[in-house]
Amino acid sequence: MIDLGSGTGLSTAIRAEWARRVIGIEPLAAMRRAAEARYQFPHVAFRDGSAQATGLPDGAAAVVTCAPSRY
Numbered sequence: 001m002i003d004l005g006s007g008t009g010l011s012t013a014i015r016a017e018w019a020r021r022v023i024g025i026e027p028l029a030a031m032r033r034a035a036e037a038r039y040q041f042p043h044v045a046f047r048d049g050s051a052q053a054t055g056l057p058d059g060a061a062a063v064v065t066c067a068p069s070r071y
Contacts, residue, residue, distance in 0.1 A: 004051045004066040009035030011067035016044045019063075023056070025049040 003012045006024030008031055016022050016039070024046040026032045035046045049055045051066065 002054065002056065002061045002064045004054070004064060006035060006046060007031045009039045009046065011065070012044060012046070013039045013041075015065065016041050019043075023047055023061070025051070025054050025056075 012024040
């Protein structure tokens with residue numbers, strides 16, 4: 001599962017409760033660092049990127065989500 005605009009990780013953490021793997025995509029380094037510090041699950045990763053350029057290959061996830069986000 002990909003969580004676009006993951007911010008500080010709140011929505012990513014919620015998805016981590018039921019998804020096998022979650023990748024939070026966030027363009028702002030400060031937000032990403034906050035998420036990484038707060039949520040340390042073995043099946044969750046936070047990466048630099050945006051909805052237009054995730055850095056992930058096509059077909060990397062079956063589900064893509066985006067909670068309220070400006071990106």
